[in-house]
Amino acid sequence: MREEYDFSNARKNPYAAQLKKQITIRLDEDSINYFKSVSEEVGIPYQSLINLYLRDCAATHKKLNLSWK
Numbered sequence: 001m002r003e004e005y006d007f008s009n010a011r012k013n014p015y016a017a018q019l020k021k022q023i024t025i026r027l028d029e030d031s032i033n034y035f036k037s038v039s040e041e042v043g044i045p046y047q048s049l050i051n052l053y054l055r056d057c058a059a060t061h062k063k064l065n066l067s068w069k
């Protein structure tokens with residue numbers, strides 16, 4: 001391994017911004033605790049686990065069946 005690397009000609013990954021977007025979302029404590037406990041079991045960070053679940057819902061076009069009374 002070199003002592004120093006020259007990054008003067010380096011450029012940013014043009015696709016990096018498209019990979020993930022930071023947002024703010026409000027989740028209840030029980031939901032967060034659930035995903036944290038599952039994440040400890042499977043060894044995946046809980047935020048990644050939530051993202052995987054939401055991606056699966058979007059890919060399979062899952063929709064909630066809510067009826068307000």
